[in-house]
Amino acid sequence: MPTPHGPTVHLQRARVTARDRLADLDAQIAALRRARSGESDDDEHDPDGAPLSGEWSRLEGLRADVERELSDIDxxxxxxxxxxxxxCLDCGRAIPVGRLEVRPTADRCVACASAQR
Ligand SMILES: [Zn+2]
Structure with a gap:
C-alpha cells in the first residue's frame, strides 16, 4: 500500500529549493538596488545604468518564475x-508516482497535460 508521505517528500524538497532560490534572488536584487542608488547620487548620466537595469529585469523575471512555482507548490x-x-484534475486517475517525483506540482496526468497544450 503506497504511503501518502512519498510524494510530499518531493514537494517539500521543491519548496525548500524554491525558497532558497527566492532568498538568493532577493539578495541579488537588494545588492543591485544598493549599487544603483549609490551611483545615482554621484552621476545621473551613469553609463552603467543601462546594463544594471537589464540585470534588474532579468532578476525580476527569475523572481516571478520562482514565485509562480511557490504558489504551485502551495x-x-x-x-x-x-x-x-x-x-488528475481532468480524468480523475492517479498521476504516476514517477511523474510526481519529477514534477511534484503536477496536477494532471501526462495524457491530460499534453492534451492541454
Ligand atoms: Zn488525466
Missing part, C-alpha cells in the same frame, strides 16, 4: 490536505 500542498493530491 496549491499542491492544499491538494495533499484535501486528499486530491496525485489525482
Amino acid at each position: 496549491a499542491a500542498f492544499a491538494r495533499v490536505d484535501d486528499g486530491t493530491y496525485g489525482i
